[in-house]
Amino acid sequence: MQIMRHPPVKTSLEPSNHPYLTGPWTPCHEEVDVPELRVIAGAIPTDIDGIYLRNTENQVHQPLGRHHPFDGDAMIHQVNISGGKASYRNRFVRTHCFEAEQIAGRSLWGGLMDPWGTSMRPGFGAHGGLKDTGSTDIIVHAGTAYATLYQCGEAWMLDPVTLGSRGKAPWVPLDGISAHPKVDEATGELMFFNYSKHAPFMHYGVVDRTGTLVHYVPIPLPGPRLPHDMAVTPNWSILNDMPLFWDEELLGRNIHAARLHDGVPTRFALIPRHGSPEDIRWFEAAPTYVLHWTNAWEEGDEVVLEGYHQARPMPEPLEEMGRYSHMMAYVDEHSFQSRLHRWRFNLTTGETREERLSERIVEFGMINPRYAMRESRYVWSTTTRPGWFLFNGYVRHDTETGEEQVYRLPEGVYASESPMVPRKGATSEDDGYLVTFLIDENTGTSECAILDAGDVTKGPICRLALPHKICSGTHSVWVEHHQLRADAAFHARRYAAA
Numbered sequence: 001m002q003i004m005r006h007p008p009v010k011t012s013l014e015p016s017n018h019p020y021l022t023g024p025w026t027p028c029h030e031e032v033d034v035p036e037l038r039v040i041a042g043a044i045p046t047d048i049d050g051i052y053l054r055n056t057e058n059q060v061h062q063p064l065g066r067h068h069p070f071d072g073d074a075m076i077h078q079v080n081i082s083g084g085k086a087s088y089r090n091r092f093v094r095t096h097c098f099e100a101e102q103i104a105g106r107s108l109w110g111g112l113m114d115p116w117g118t119s120m121r122p123g124f125g126a127h128g129g130l131k132d133t134g135s136t137d138i139i140v141h142a143g144t145a146y147a148t149l150y151q152c153g154e155a156w157m158l159d160p161v162t163l164g165s166r167g168k169a170p171w172v173p174l175d176g177i178s179a180h181p182k183v184d185e186a187t188g189e190l191m192f193f194n195y196s197k198h199a200p201f202m203h204y205g206v207v208d209r210t211g212t213l214v215h216y217v218p219i220p221l222p223g224p225r226l227p228h229d230m231a232v233t234p235n236w237s238i239l240n241d242m243p244l245f246w247d248e249e250l251l252g253r254n255i256h257a258a259r260l261h262d263g264v265p266t267r268f269a270l271i272p273r274h275g276s277p278e279d280i281r282w283f284e285a286a287p288t289y290v291l292h293w294t295n296a297w298e299e300g301d302e303v304v305l306e307g308y309h310q311a312r313p314m315p316e317p318l319e320e321m322g323r324y325s326h327m328m329a330y331v332d333e334h335s336f337q338s339r340l341h342r343w344r345f346n347l348t349t350g351e352t353r354e355e356r357l358s359e360r361i362v363e364f365g366m367i368n369p370r371y372a373m374r375e376s377r378y379v380w381s382t383t384t385r386p387g388w389f390l391f392n393g394y395v396r397h398d399t400e401t402g403e404e405q406v407y408r409l410p411e412g413v414y415a416s417e418s419p420m421v422p423r424k425g426a427t428s429e430d431d432g433y434l435v436t437f438l439i440d441e442n443t444g445t446s447e448c449a450i451l452d453a454g455d456v457t458k459g460p461i462c463r464l465a466l467p468h469k470i471c472s473g474t475h476s477v478w479v480e481h482h483q484l485r486a487d488a489a490f491h492a493r494r495y496a497a498a
Contacts, residue, residue, distance in 0.1 A: 001038045003467045006031040009092060012061045012106050019324055020069035024390055024414045024439040024472045027058040027072060034088040034467050037079070037448065042462035045433060045450065046084040047423040050480040051160055052435045052448070053078050054416050055138040055147055056473030058092070061107040064114065068327060069389060070474075071111035073098050074135035074147050074156070076163055077437060077470055079448045082481060086448065086464055091163040093134045093147045093156050113327060137179035140479040141190045142209050143487030150228055152176035152194045160479055171213040175203060179475070180229040180292075182237075184373065185483065188490075191237050191273065197224040197251075204239060204271060210494065215274050223248065226258060231296035231305055232273070233373050238296055238305055241267040244289040244313045260287070260314040268352075270303060270345060283345045285352045289313035291338065294365045297374045301348045306379070306399075308363045309341035309356070318387055331389035338363045340379060340397055357399050364391065366420045368429050368453075369478070378430045380420055380453065383408070390472060391415040394434065394456045407456040412441040419478035420453050430454045435478060437470060438463075446470045 011029050016022060057072030074093035079086050092098060101108050109131035132153030139146050145160040146169065155177050157166035169177075173194070181192035188209025195202045201224055206215035225245045231238040243264035247257045266288050270281040293307035315335035317325035329335040340358040345351075362381035371377075377400050382391040392415070393408040409415060418436035426432055434451040438460075446469045449460035 001465065001467060002035055004033040004035075006033075009060060010102050010105050013059060014062050018067055019321075019328070019388075021059060021067060023441055025069060026469065026471060027060070028056070028075065028090070028468060028471045029058065029060065030468050031091055032089065032467055037086045037088050037464040037466070040447065040463040040465050042450075042460065044081060044084045044086055044462055044464070045423065047425065048421050048433060049082050049424070049482070050421065050478055051078060051080045051484075052419065052476065052478050053138050053140070053145060053160060054437060054473060054476035055135055056471050057133065057135045058471050060092075060098070061101055061105075064107050064110045066111060066113040066327075068112040069331060069472075070135065070150075071131075071133070072135060072471070073133050075471070075473075076138060076145070076147065076158060078160075078163060079435070079437075079464070080161070081435075088448070088464075088466060089163055090470070091158070091165075093158065094165045095132050095134045095154070095156055096168075097131045097133065135474070137181075137475045138477050139181060139183060139190075140477055140483075141181075141183045141207070142188060142211060143484055143491060144211070145477075145479075146181070148177055148179045148181070150179040152178050152196065155181075160484065169211070171207055171211060173203065173205065173213070173216060178227070182230060182232045184232065184234075185369075186234075189273070191230070191232050193219070193227065193230050193239055195225055195227055197246075201225060202227070202239065204237060206274060209490065217271075217276055219269055219271070219280070220277060224251070229290070229292050229307070231293040231307070233296050233298050233303060235272060235298060236270045236296075236303055237273055238293075238303070239269040239271065240290070241269065242289050242313075243287045258314070260289075268305070268343070268345065270347075281345075281347065281350075283350065283352045285343055285354060287313075289336070290341075292363060292365065294340070294379050295367050295372060295376050297376070299375065301346055303345045303347065304375070305343045305345070306357070307341060307343075308338040308365070309354075311337035311339070321387065328387060332387050333361050333363050333384045334386040337361055340365070340381065340399075342399075357402075358395070358397055358404065360395055360404065362395050364417045364475075365397075366418060366434075368420050368422055368432065370422055370426075371429060376429065378420075378453075380418065380434060380456070382415060382417065385414070391417070394418070394451070396430070396453070396456045405456050407451070407459055409438070410442075414439045414441070414472060415449075416472070417474065417476040418451070419476055421478050428454075433461075437466070439470060439472060444469055
């Protein structure tokens, strides 16, 4: 395998026994290009043509205090598949915070678990001063990849093909942008939200295909909240106000401790895509917290939303984990018990109906992207190792019949969030592949793996050797080459007209 290595980044990280700095969470600091990956088993399908991008947290410098797995700097890993061949490259996201710490040669910010004063640098970093790592999400909009932070920072732009830095998005408003903006490929629009500790506490916006902020309105809330994701349909954007948020008394003492507020319902704000605050339709539901939605669509007088309902949003500490007991519980799906769930909002009566779709503890699901914003039948979720934030298998849910296919990875092998890639000429919703990265702790290696989305029980049908062991992380995206070509042609016409 031909490997082209780039100059090393400056690191001050010391050996550690921290559970999220070792094993499958060992940071990767090497940046490389590999023109052609070696096939270990099977064959690369010739009926897919696109790019897999995955965001990953990689701690570069010695932490100032306690370390949380979401503190690390963003690194994007990419596999580019075309014509039955695949290449690989990876790059750190050059945020302002990353560059500042490279100059200093050390950490300048504390982490999410450190006292707020040590984790903040007012006037620098994310909005409010928290370190902006850009390490949560990765999406592609109008030919540009965006790395975003769930605590509302900038949107850091990269070329999805070369991973070259394009700086920060010029359209991001003062309160930043949360992770999980949504893209409507039909209109070329990107919908996003942000949240803050000052009134009105949330905003919602729309960016058009030219990269221009064309709509930005307040979503008034009763106080500071902690939303994580949003959903969209062709006509509605769905935001949320959930009962897990900062303890108001402690917040007044500048202590940021989230708790579940008894007696407070879950609320959903349905706003027309270009609507105003006066147009919001509020719906109430049973108390819960949801990290991620899988899809939403319109069905007669109803708007349907699917995602992962948490039975215990404020889990008990995992005492066996010692000093890490609190942190481990809040990133352990078996502690907060997330299950696939459906909400129905009746626009005529104002009523909400709920339905459990699976009893399995799962999260980080994907759908066939061609079914986004319209009724979908299949969801591909990940399972996790109990007590840890580590994906150890897949579940293919058939929400129409309730049937579930399950594939469990070998012990010590961990996956990544895995987009569903419909194959060329697909004849059904589940006709395609899952693309993922695997970390094998048994061999100290990593691979790119491809699974049959129609039958995940077969396991990987193709395995490609990566040049180094990568670190575990969060979100990913797949973008088709034909979509990138269409975006490039659109921008070329714009520039020619100008």
